[in-house]
Amino acid sequence: MPKKYIVRLTDAERQTLGAVVAKFKGSSQKVRRAQVLLKADADGPSWTDAEIADAYGCRTKTVENIRERFVTEGFEVTLEGKTRAEPRPKLLDGEQEAKVIAMRLGSPPAGFANWTLRLLAEQVVALEIVESISHETVRRTLKKTA
Numbered sequence: 001m002p003k004k005y006i007v008r009l010t011d012a013e014r015q016t017l018g019a020v021v022a023k024f025k026g027s028s029q030k031v032r033r034a035q036v037l038l039k040a041d042a043d044g045p046s047w048t049d050a051e052i053a054d055a056y057g058c059r060t061k062t063v064e065n066i067r068e069r070f071v072t073e074g075f076e077v078t079l080e081g082k083t084r085a086e087p088r089p090k091l092l093d094g095e096q097e098a099k100v101i102a103m104r105l106g107s108p109p110a111g112f113a114n115w116t117l118r119l120l121a122e123q124v125v126a127l128e129i130v131e132s133i134s135h136e137t138v139r140r141t142l143k144k145t146a
Contacts, residue, residue: 005064005071007040013075014038020079032056033079036066092130097141099129104142117142 009017020026020034035056039047040063047055049063070078092100103123108115117135124133 003067005067006042007037007067007070008043009037009041009075014041014044017079029081030079032058033066033081036063037070037078040067091133091137092141096129099127100124100138100141103127 017034017038020031021038024031036052036058039045039052039055040049049060049067052058052063053060066078100120104115104120108119109123112119117138120138121133121135124130124138
């Protein structure tokens with residue numbers, strides 16, 4: 001079956017990958033991606049995905065993903081990996097967190113013996129501290145130790 005994503009490396013790319021592999025320069029994932037790209041090169045050894053996977057101890061799907069990323073996103077992104085997106089903004093500011101903690105330290109509403117995370121989340125919304133909140137966010141807020 002013909003390959004959908006064919007890797008064709010330039011001489012400069014081959015040289016860069018060779019340096020990464022020879023010196024084991026960078027993370028283990030970077031070295032593995034370099035090894036896979038060198039063996040998958042259509043103008044070079046042109047190994048099959050199964051041969052590459054066996055040689056480097058990974059799955060054939062990993063080899064396919066590396067090929068696809070090289071063709072669609074380019075050499076640098078394939079070798080270095082994607083940069084992570086910015087973290088999500090905090091759902092509660094300091095004042096809101098303090099209110100949640102204070103509520104937890106107080107006595108539970110009538111009819112309840114103890115606070116539960118879901119009960120706290122419901123009360124936070126009922127008291128209009130925030131518009132909506134999950135019990136998991138309440139748990140993470142209360143779990144903070146630093």
